[in-house]
Amino acid sequence: MLRAALLCPPRFRLLRLRRPPAPPSPRPPPEVPYFCLKIKRSQPAEIMALKQISSNKCFEGFQKVFEHDSIELKCKMRFGIYLPPKAEIGKCPVLYWLSGLTCTEQNFITKSGFHQAAAEHGLIVVAPDTSPRGCNIEGEDESWDFGTGAGFYVDATEEPWKTNYRMYSYIKDELPKLIKANFPADSERMSISGHSMGGHGALILALKNPGKYKSVSAFAPICNPVQCPWGKKAFGGYLGSDLTKWEAYDATHLVKSYPDSHLDILIDQGKDDQFLSAGQLLPDNFIAACTERKIPVVFRLQQGYDHSYFFIATFVNDHIRHHAKYLNA
Numbered sequence: 539m540l541r542a543a544l545l546c547p548p549r550f551r552l553l554r555l556r557r558p559p560a561p562p563s564p565r566p567p568p569e570v571p572y573f574c575l576k577i578k579r580s581q582p583a584e585i586m587a588l589k590q591i592s593s594n595k596c597f598e599g600f601q602k603v604f605e606h607d608s609i610e611l612k613c614k615m616r617f618g619i620y621l622p623p624k625a626e627i628g629k630c631p632v633l634y635w636l637s638g639l640t641c642t643e644q645n646f647i648t649k650s651g652f653h654q655a656a657a658e659h660g661l662i663v664v665a666p667d668t669s670p671r672g673c674n675i676e677g678e679d680e681s682w683d684f685g686t687g688a689g690f691y692v693d694a695t696e697e698p699w700k701t702n703y704r705m706y707s708y709i710k711d712e713l714p715k716l717i718k719a720n721f722p723a724d725s726e727r728m729s730i731s732g733h734s735m736g737g738h739g740a741l742i743l744a745l746k747n748p749g750k751y752k753s754v755s756a757f758a759p760i761c762n763p764v765q766c767p768w769g770k771k772a773f774g775g776y777l778g779s780d781l782t783k784w785e786a787y788d789a790t791h792l793v794k795s796y797p798d799s800h801l802d803i804l805i806d807q808g809k810d811d812q813f814l815s816a817g818q819l820l821p822d823n824f825i826a827a828c829t830e831r832k833i834p835v836v837f838r839l840q841q842g843y844d845h846s847y848f849f850i851a852t853f854v855n856d857h858i859r860h861h862a863k864y865l866n867a
Contacts, residue, residue, distance in 0.1 A: 587606045587607055588604045588605070588606050588716070588720055589604060589605045589606065590602060590603070590604055591603040591604060591605055591616065596620070596653045596657075597622075597623075597653050597654050597656075597657035598622075598623040598657060599620060599621050599622040599623050599625065599653070599656075599657050600620070600621045601618065601619075601620050601621075601647055601653065602618070602619050602620075602621065603616055603617070603618050603619075603643060603644075603647075604616065604617060604619065606716065608670075608708060608712060609712060610704045610707050610708040610711070610712045611670040611702050611703075611704055611705070611708055612670075612673070612701060612702050613670045613671060613672055613673050613702060614671075614672070615666065615667055615670070615671075615708070616642070616643050616666075616667050617643050617664055617665060617666040617667065617713065618643040618644070618646070618647040618663075618664070618665040618666075619662065619663070619664050619665075619717070619721065620647070620652075620653060620656055620661075620662065620663040621662060621721065621722075622656055622657045622659075622660050622661060622662065623657060623660075624660035625660075625662060625721070625722050628722060629722045629723060629724040630660050630661060630662045630722060630723065630724060631660070631661055631662065631723075631724050631727035631728065631729070631752075631865035631866065632661070632662045632663075632664060632714075632717060632723045632724070632725075632727070632728050632729075633656070633661050633662070633663045633664070633728075633729050633730070633731060633858070633861050633865070634663075634664050634665075634666075634709065634713075634714075634728065634729070634730045634731070634740075635652075635663060635664065635665045635730075635731050635732060635736070636666070636668070636691060636709065636730070636731070636732030636733075636735075636736030636737070636739040636740050637665065637667075637668050637732065637733060637735075637736045638668070638732070638733045638734030638735040638736050638737070639668070639682065639683055639687060639688050639734060639735045639768075640668075640682050640687045640688070641668050641687065641736075642667050642668065642687070643665050643666060643667045645847065646665045646733075646850075647665050649847040649850070649851065650847060650850050650851050650854045651851045651854060652854045652855075652858060654855075655854070655855045655858035655859065656858055659858060659859070659862035659865075659866065660862075660866070661858065661861065661862060661865060662717075662721065662722075662723055664713065664717055666708070666709065666713055668687050668688065668689055668705075668735070668736070669685070669686055669687050669688055669689030669703070669705065670686075670689065670702040670703060670705075671686055673701075673702045675698050675699065675702065676698065683768055683771060683772070684771055684772055684775055688735065688772065689703055689705035690705070690735060690738070690739070690763075690769075690772040690773070690776065690787075691705045691706050691709060691735070691736075691738065691739030691742065691743070691787070692705065692706050692772075692773070692776050692777060692787045693705075693706045693707050694776035694777065695776070695777055695778060695783060696775065696776060696777060696778045699775065699776050703776055705739070706739075706742075706743070706787070709739065709743060710743060710747065710750075714728065727752060727865045728750065728751050728752065728865075729751050729752050729753045729754065729755075729861040729864060729865055730743055730744055730751045730754050731754065731755040731756060731757075731857055731861065732756055732757070732759070733756070733757040733758060733759075733850060734757070734758050734759065734760060734813070734819075734845065735760055735768070736756075736759075737756030737757055737758060737759025737760065737761075737805075738756075738759050738760040738761070738763060738769075738789060740754050740755070740756050740759070741754060741756055741759055741761070741789035741792075741803075741824075742787050742788070742789050742792060744801060744803075745789060745792040745793055745796055745801075746786075746792060748796065748797055748798065748800075748801075752861070752864035752865055752867075753801075753802055753803075753804075753860060753861050753863070753864040753865070754801065754802075754803050754804075755803065755804040755805065755806075755857045755860055755861065756803075756804075756805050756806075757805075757806050757807075757849065757850050757853070757857075758806070758807050758808060758811055758813070758814070758819055758845055758849070759789070759805060759819065759821070759824075760818060760819055760820075761789055761790055761819060761820050761821045761823060761824035762788060762789070762790040762820040762823040762824060763784070763787070763788050764781065764784045764785060764788045764790075764791070765790075765820055765823065766817060766818045766819070766820055767817070767818060768818050769784075769788070773787070789824055790820070790823045790824045790827050791827075793824065793827045793828055793831055793833055794827050794830070794831060796831060796833060801833060801834070802834055802836075802860075802864070803828070803833065803834065803835040803836065804835075804836045804838075804856075804857060804860045805821065805835065805836070805837045805838070806838050806840055806849075806853045806856075806857070807819070807821055807837065807838070807839050807840065808840050808842075808843030808844050808845060808849045809839050809840060809841050809842065809843065810841075810842055810843060810844050811843070811844050811845045811849075812844065812845060813845050814845075821837065825837055838853075840852075840853070
């Protein structure tokens, strides 16, 4: 008996009879941030069409890239979207950025350095690609200033381009609907900006849709494409020989019939821009038309700067502040 007691003391026998404590209740999963995709069966189909390609934290927000099947362009398209910290708690205004010839959605989001200013002002920034891609159209990859990477933000009317090359409608209609459906974007507060071909796109979208955008700005825009070699090549290929179709996508012509003066335009232009001296940009024509119509435009000729993203990175914060003034009013 003594030997058995020593081998198995009473206290150990009692411990063996106790039930193990119940495991703690699992904590509920953390609430998904508002800007993450919340897919529900009752939501429209386009919400389920986005495929996330990348996500990187930046200035307490997130720079993301998504891919989707475009209805307008009938191909897969990508866009970058920066979601500032404020997007976690509510809706934010949206700035659309249109890039230039040969660019993709990557150029602006990786080279311009806009993120800190966008985070501070609470702006969502959307940067789409510059054209349809992979459409297997004969000639689409033959030159850098027409076809792939050079959609010129028009709706083509000529074969074989008219089925896919509808960048104007994609930027004006399809993309904003997609952004509104999937992200905490305030669709009543939008502005638009761009560079070179994208500056042309920003100007014509603002001028063709009075009231849609709170403000517009551009870096080295193609201001009068019906008069420059880039524009003549692109418009001739996409729109045919009817010059009235060309003028419908030309900022210098559009501003002459703009219905009011409630549009504040900011343009930065590098004085040493090789394309300025080559007659591709023609800002003087646009400024003269704005002056005649009394449309306010701030045009800044920047000494020593060229057409590159070094130029854009230098002044992009000024443009973010320009748009924030109207978007956060």
